[in-house]
Amino acid sequence: MVAGARKWATPEAVREKVHRRWVDGTLLRGFARGETLTPLEIPLGGPRTSELGERFGEVQEWMAALEAGSRDGSRYTLRYTAVGGRKFGRNQIPTHAVVTRFDQAWALLGVRTQVVSFEQMLAAAPDTPVRDWLLARPVAALDHAQEWPQILAAYSWLEDARGTGRYLRQIDAPGVDTKVVESHRTVLAGLLGVSRNATSFLHDLGLRTKPEYVRFRMAGSVAPMSVTELSVRPEELDGLGMSFTTAVIVENEITYLTLPVPDDGVLIWGKGFDVARLGRWDALRVADVHYWGDLDTHGFAILHRLRTHLPRVRSFLMDLETLNTHPQRWGQESSPTSATLDQLTAAEAAVYDDLVSDRFAERVRLEQERIDWAWVLDRLPYRTGGT
Numbered sequence: 491m492v493a494g495a496r497k498w499a500t501p502e503a504v505r506e507k508v509h510r511r512w513v514d515g516t517l518l519r520g521f522a523r524g525e526t527l528t529p530l531e532i533p534l535g536g537p538r539t540s541e542l543g544e545r546f547g548e549v550q551e552w553m554a555a556l557e558a559g560s561r562d563g564s565r566y567t568l569r570y571t572a573v574g575g576r577k578f579g580r581n582q583i584p585t586h587a588v589v590t591r592f593d594q595a596w597a598l599l600g601v602r603t604q605v606v607s608f609e610q611m612l613a614a615a616p617d618t619p620v621r622d623w624l625l626a627r628p629v630a631a632l633d634h635a636q637e638w639p640q641i642l643a644a645y646s647w648l649e650d651a652r653g654t655g656r657y658l659r660q661i662d663a664p665g666v667d668t669k670v671v672e673s674h675r676t677v678l679a680g681l682l683g684v685s686r687n688a689t690s691f692l693h694d695l696g697l698r699t700k701p702e703y704v705r706f707r708m709a710g711s712v713a714p715m716s717v718t719e720l721s722v723r724p725e726e727l728d729g730l731g732m733s734f735t736t737a738v739i740v741e742n743e744i745t746y747l748t749l750p751v752p753d754d755g756v757l758i759w760g761k762g763f764d765v766a767r768l769g770r771w772d773a774l775r776v777a778d779v780h781y782w783g784d785l786d787t788h789g790f791a792i793l794h795r796l797r798t799h800l801p802r803v804r805s806f807l808m809d810l811e812t813l814n815t816h817p818q819r820w821g822q823e824s825s826p827t828s829a830t831l832d833q834l835t836a837a838e839a840a841v842y843d844d845l846v847s848d849r850f851a852e853r854v855r856l857e858q859e860r861i862d863w864a865w866v867l868d869r870l871p872y873r874t875g876g877t
Contacts, residue, residue: 498552499534501559504566504587505598507532512599518628521592521605522612530589532566539573542581549583556584565589565598607635614642623681634677640665641674645681653696702767706758707751708734727771732756736872737779739765739803741792742858745782749866750874765792769799779803780871785813785856787826790834790842797833806871810841813856815865823855 508530511517520527534556537549560566568584589595596602608628615621620642624631634641647663648671658668671678672688679686684694692699705721712734722730736755740746746759758768760783768774781796781803783789789808796803828846831839845854 498536499532499556499587500552501556501587504532504534504556504559508589508595508598512595512601513629515626515628515630517592517595518605518608519625522608522625522628527590527592527595530595531569532587532589534584534586536583536585537573542573553584556587560587561597563594565594567594604632604635608632611635611638614638616642616646619683620645620681634674637670637674640670641677641681644671644674645678648678648682648695648697651695651697655696655698657698658692702764704758704767704771705746706756707746708732708756709751709754711754712756724767724770727773732773734773734777737774737777738872739768739779739781739796740858741783741789745858750870752872752874755872760792760796762788762792765796766799768796774800778872781805782807782858784858785841785845786823786854787828787842787845788823790831790838790845791827791829793838794831794833801833804871805835805838807858807861807866807869808838808841810837810844812861812865812869813841813850813854816856816861817850819856819860820851821855821857821860823853826853 508517511530517527536552537545542549556568560568566587566589569586569588570582571585573581573583589598596605608624608631611631612621612624615624643663644661644666647661647666651661658671661668661671675688675691676686679691682695685691689699701723703721704724704727705719707719710718712732714730714732720730734755736752737758738749738752738755739758739760740749741760741762743759746757749757751757755777760768760781765781779800779802781793782805783792785808793803793805793808823845826846831842834842844850848854
């Protein structure tokens, strides 16, 4: 090829242009809907009249390659125009490769097997929602062709089980168990129109989820029986008939196990954003509630969430003094939040803003368990052991 000369489209370039319409689902979706293919016309950018003489051999090779690539019109047809003049004579030069039928596109792209698979998937679809899901993402759906019978069996069982309060473990669809549902939860969520999140998936379907528990240690004076620790379902907490003046909520389990229990009170393991379930315990609404979380953006986000349920909760060890006293123990938060937290006090909001703005260092995080233990014990906001 002459240096700097314009490139002419090859059979591979034609295939590439048509392949884009396969990838975005246009071709397979139109075929499945029984539509007539709107001709795909791919300009070939062939030789100019001035190039016929100086590149005549290249022109012949280029034309021969395009004609061979069309496979006698089974992959595409060529549209010609007359080019030339008195000097070189009139020559028929291809200007466009045109795909006018779906079977040409399938042959050009080598996707006949995938098309047959999609037809089978669509034929097996039991109702309109499933068909709509397939047509919305036909090429992506092909990734699930092999497991499609299992997915459809799981879909049918889950659709019938909506609102029944059954456990997923009770699924008895042919060839389906809970592992199948979990491994294909994203697809099933799309088919069923529910959240892909594991817990929300079940909740949205009205199925029973794994029970939540509130785990807490307690002073002997408030214990409903001769025990020092209980793990109770949130809806059963009020049934204990407990009454106490102080409640302390912490995030880290080892801290929860180590921290002294308040006199006439309870020490609760908060478990991150699960703190929302504590709002169901009526005894907490009249107690002095203290919260200690990690000194990072999500720690304050959890505090914010807790306050939406228990407005009177007070934080401790989540202050600027504690943060600046332990710089050698700072870590980095992997994915900090910058959400608006309107349930924080002015002092808490100031520390939160410092963390969000990276005032001290990038993505600073001081985990609860990294704070000096003597510092912690000197700053407990509640009475313990008679002190």
